[in-house]
Amino acid sequence: MDLDTTSSTAEYDRLIARHHAMRLRRQILAPAPSFAAAPAGPGGAPGGDRPDARPAAGGYGAHEAYGAYDRDHDGAADQRVILGGLGLVTPFADLIDHLYTFMFRRRPFLRALFPESMEFQQVHLERMFEYLIEHLHQPDRLSSTLAQLGRDHRKLGVRPVHYEAFEEALCEAIRHRSGAQWTAELEAAWVRMLRFAVRSMVAGAESALTEPPYWHATVVGHERRRADLAVVRVRTGEPYPYRAGQYGTVEHPLLPHTWRQYSMGCAPRSDNELEFHVRRTGPGGVSEALVEHTAVGDRLRLGPPRGTLMPEDDTRDLLLVAGGTGLAPMKAIVEELVEHRPRGRRVHLFVGARARADLYDWQALTELGGRKPWLELIPVADDAADGPAGPGGRLAEAVSRAGDWSQHLACVSGPAGLVDEVRTRLVASGLPSTRIHHDPVLARL
Template identity: 55%
Template sequence: MSTPHSASGTFGHPGGAGRSGEYHALLARHDAMRLRRMLLAPARPGGPGGPGAAAGPGAADGPEIPGTAAQAVILRDLPLVTPFDALIGDLYDAMFERHPYLRSLFPDSMEFQRRHLAEMFGYLIEHLDRPDEIEATCARLGRDHRKLGVRPAHYQTFEVALREALRRRAGAHWTEELDWAWVEMLRFAVRAMVAGADAALTEPPYWHADVTGHDRRGPDLAVLRVRPREPYPFRAGQHGAVESPLLPHSWRQYSFACAPDPAGEVEFHVRAVGPGGVSEALVAHTRVGDTLRLGPAHGGMTLDEEFPGDLLLVAGGTGWATAKSLLQELAARRPAPPGVHLFLGAREEAGPYDGDAVAELARRPWLRVHRTVGPGVSPVQELERHGDWSGHLAYVSGPPGMVAAAVAELTALGVPADRIRHDPLPLTSGALPGPAAPVPATAH
């Protein structure tokens, strides 16, 4: 399983470099046949789209909820199977020992894969007492996994490997109760993922997009524009996964840096964070005319139809992409939006890397821009000096540390939590061995 924000497959990524096209063509035909059967089937209670609709194999009466009993067992026995990196190492060893061909279907480097699977385990364990959140998150994840070609059989293979890994890690302390709790948690997540995939049968699993613009804004930063070959639905404030042909099977999430426009183009701001990754491939080795693949759009940092008051945007680094998309949508709305304040941080001494776009939007009479420039300088530091934000609806995007600081500062300044929308933050728990992070807006 991948995390809510990673986009590499984990249950088995069926589509190696030599046969990916044929495999995905077969999946497309399979999905078309499933959709046709669903549309032609007579309506029935609990059927597709109806109350009590099955969430996947073995879920005719809806997904069973593991709840706090399974959570208590998992937490009690957690020291037996942690750290998670050891458990996940055993899991993949077991999977590849049983099915050696699966290894060639994963990215060459498993580091990103393992790290985010550990985060997903943490997320599930912490949220077992909030099944509605898990169900919503995993439904989105299942929709996103369609681009990887994941099918129920791959989830079953993953479950077998997980159970074997639990036995290996727990050793003589393994119990049937421990096995039951982990399997209940996994199956609940899988049912929701299968339901999410089924609900998305009418949309493509991914979109091919041609690079129409590639503008280097620094040694480690590029602004990319791409044009999907088919209509690509998204909203300002959302994000989507991107795959480069230079790194097959490796998908990373990037925020949209534009509102939808008639030309159908999409803009991304990508900062390279290290050698050999997707971000480096997009910044240093992508050219106009290349073809990328886009996963479906996700995210809830979108604008309401009607505003409950003035707006506050806080953005740092490439978090400007989210703010830019929201401001473009605001600029296109009629009548004019309410008052908007933008606090924008840039680490480059020359100012924001997208300075022309900032200046163009700043000409709007309803927008006030507060800039902070320089390494180590954060827009958060300016919030308290510029007014009372308790009546504003706030949007925060950027590096995790900046986002966490901005959320804490806004809360301290009296902004209610339900009026602060932000890139998700790492979750911590004293019971868990490390952070678990739900969907971030940008990953590299």
């Protein structure tokens, strides 16, 4: 790519970013249409006898009225009602299947906002319902997570008015699933929970008006480290404002509207270049497209950075534990510490794999950590025994055997099962759970 082409591409990216920011501002600040008449309840009358059949004036676009509606919301009380009636609407897979069927039948134009395959989206929503219900009694924690999700959802083109259609479809699905045992109290609790979530997500979207909903990125490097794994390097035209340890969502042109999460495998760089470590997890998905069907010069889209894996206000010695491509955020953290390490801080990085041959980025790590007495790199392979090259066996066991971590700050990344196992062992050995950091379940969606 010559200099003129690179310059033109960067300028195009800057123009696109400004265009998206201006368009999003107009969309969010524009008055939203009022709610359509509530659909018929079990008794046949519009909305049945639901006390919340008529939303706050102005619909989801009127944030002041919406805030007043939620000010005295008793999340714990709604949590008890929803849990008490959970058997009526579960399994969530059936509830969600009816929800989307109804929504797309009533508003077919919304189908274009979703990927061709709805399987991942349905799992996403199922986990979100579980997360909402579990944390409904913790509004501050819930609001913070949902605000980040709302910021991220801007890349999908979601507007506040779209949540109206979702609420209507959710109420229809609840009535369908609960049948004759439907109650106004149960539906109202679900509606209040949804509206709390929407308010937080809209607030998150509004807080990010000065940044684009997504970034264009050009592939500048694609290296196969294994048959099923590639390190993909990209460069954005606009600075991508992430911190070491965070992740972003990636869309491949072969799969429009299909976004998957990948951690950045390097600390922020002045040349706007970043890398993703991608393992192919199955046929036909984003991971296969990135590993098998991506070349230098291809264009990807990146959603906003997310995650809080590495706290900024804690300078304790660090225990980093990475399994598989969970190495990516840990490598980024180590790179950042090479340049900006608090004086006296020591770092222990355990990297696990099924076999030593699967430690795909070990050479880069050893070069990065060479002659740095504050950094200890420990490879762990399932198929190996303890020896000079490092401990063997399961990663969680190797970490717990290696020392006393009770005074450390721990960051764990990798498959969900591994994260849970490491966390359980560290807590059992005396490390407070508040000092064990990993991305929450909702953030992985």
